[in-house]
Amino acid sequence: MRTRMSHKLTALSVTAACGATAFTLAAPAVAAPLQAPTAFVVLQGGTGTDKASAATRAAGGTVTQEWPQIGLVIAEASDDTFDDRVRKMRGIVGAGPTRALQAFSAPTAPAAGVPAGLGPGTAGGDDTAEPLNSQQWDMRMIKADKAHLATDGNRDVTVGVLDSGIEADHPDLAANIDPAQSVSCVDKGRPDTSPSAWGRSTSDHGTHVAGTIAAARNGVGIVGVAPNVRLAAVKVVDDDGYIYPEYAICGFVWAAEKGMEVTNNSYFIDPYYLWCKSNKDERAVITAVERALRYADKKDVVNVASAGNSRWDLSKPIDDTGSPNNLPEGEEPEVRHTDHRCYDMPAELPNVVTVSSVGPTAEKAYYSNFGKNVIDVTAPGGDAWLDWNAPKSNAADAILSTTAGGKWGYKQGTSMAGPHAAGVVALVRGAEPGLSAKQAVRVLTREADTLACPELYDYTDDNVADATCEGGAKGTGFYGAGMVDALEAVTP
Template structure:
């Protein structure tokens, strides 16, 4: 999602290939001149075994680097330029190439906080040195929740992101290292250096919002009693490929995590259309992985995005694919979805600023947004009141150049989503028997309803884009397109 992205999408080199394949005979194809080493998702028929698909891969000069047999998905590499057509045959449902897809992470503007400000000796969460700057935590009643239940250590939240700094003083004790991994390339690598951040501290910031320790240093997380696991799905170029997301969902399921946070969209289509043959294989693979994860009790929480889109009324996408020349796709329907945010069973989160109103950038949509949470609004406060960077979300940071830890502000639905993931972790801690579906419903039932603003919502951005650049219209009643069921509430889920 554009919560991780630049407004102008960066281009990558390869072209997406995704086709539905008819069942054909098993004659081995002739060898072709070697092409670039390309990664593919190869899908067996739903409910089928991967044996025949793996045989077709070998015959088509491909190598299986990861097999998710539980869902019939293979991650394959091949230099055969004709791999997509050569692999067609019995046991193969569809295939999509994924190499070269992606959009660079947009770190945005970050205001760092000095280490001196972050030092203290208290263990009282409301007296953490930087708590007074965490306007977001009182907004969702985190102090009241901590007095009842700050989370259980056997509850693990998977942070599918750019890695987590294992040396950060607010996070070192909070990371479940035995459940952390890198999923870059679609293959799990549990080496600690592999899942630490290398080019982005986005995941470190997200992790702090979820579970920064109450230790007299820095900030507090929503659920400091739980653990977080780094599940690195963002590569060093800031790209998020489908095979990494599939690996992340499957890893979370097999490691017994109860919640994952997902602040990204899967490239190269910001809207992935199930009825488009190029995009359908990626949709199928992600959907299979999500369903499997949900069946294992994992609740996925995802951000709605930063495009100020009405996701309930999609019409035109002019920015996809982002790995080449964008196509102007018109007359889109709701079969075109942002993944993973709009996939069934995923809790989709919009963002509000310090005033409690929708952040200017936050996407929205009735029936799409489930709940809202603080995400910051740093260009201005809503209704045109001047703002500063401190109206963003303060959390843990890591400078990947100097290799130093710190604290700083960021904004986006990337920041609102981990608030909800943290509240979900508190809910599981207090009510451990809930299924992922029950947990999702519980978050909505305990949220504080927020009404739609009247008329066209226009926060009057003080930017060159113009006075109407962020117009949005809210629809619905108690449950509406801007805020879903309302603001999540940490105290309500534990009392």
């Protein structure tokens, strides 16, 4: 099956106790239609929520969550003219639905441990002592194995995994999960700190991401990029697989308030693949997410985001054929002709480190989005179709990490590339605790290894270019500053 991979959460997964020999190409998650009332963002000028809350109530809506730090209210309303009325009120600079209003109808609901304590220490070790390390080609590609001889990371550093929750009792993760900083944001964007809320959902995507960042050095399974840092499960993916704006906003602000050093964001924000400022409803949501990211940046958080899996050149106009992606069954979205005012969120927004993906040959993975002045760095995300004409794909060319049920398995996608970069940032911020977020990002990009554009990018082996890489010898169109380098990043 060689279809385009899901742009939202990555596919190509197989679960195995000791590696795997096959995998399946998972289809994108398809949610049930939404039920009214639905969520809206209401923005006032500056900080505080007094005007936004008052406007919400005056327009017949209900306030479900307030973020005074960024002048934002999350509201609920059943009337699809709610946002039009709110926008006319004094002090309001934007309002719009976080979901496609045409998706109103009754839903069909899907089915829906305490981790070990934290310990001190920053010493490194020999990665080959981990039983499955021989299958971790990705760690050797970014020289994490050599960096680990000096450091495994600083226990004072926390990486927020904005994803589908984390299996907190996984034997390779339990020692590094910090319950005090973990939260779920999928209840209307309201923080819920109960372990049952932020634990793994119907997807083990977040568990796989977490293992790449910080699987422990414990003689079990694998080792992560920064195996001694702490992990916070920040659940922003609901049981249907959606990441609505109110979830992501909650996650960014939560990470900022908790003082996390890094967040990893291996997703795009639903229900639009690309959000467009030319649409007043979508513009309000873009502004809200931008405010949350700007607030996190001011609080010294490095936000790492995956570029996406649609093979798009994000620097060029794109025909978006899949938005909105939460329409009732049987309805198809119209083609949207987008331009430079349309954004893959959060990957294309300010205050984000955007990561493309490569396979074992260090060439852009076939599915990875790209684009000059969009991609900041690249990292291993796997490419199991290196031989496009082979009858079967090769799971070992994907990324091995932690999966559901205390197991290990392969996945591939830019979702797997981003965590490598987030892990390197975690190592950098642990090695030099005085570095600001912006300084840590400069180290990440400065020490990345330049990858030149290929002479012909032809993953289908038909002598026809399948993508155009801008940047020549610098390769910036595909790879940004280049391959993240954990060793150089932590070497004085």
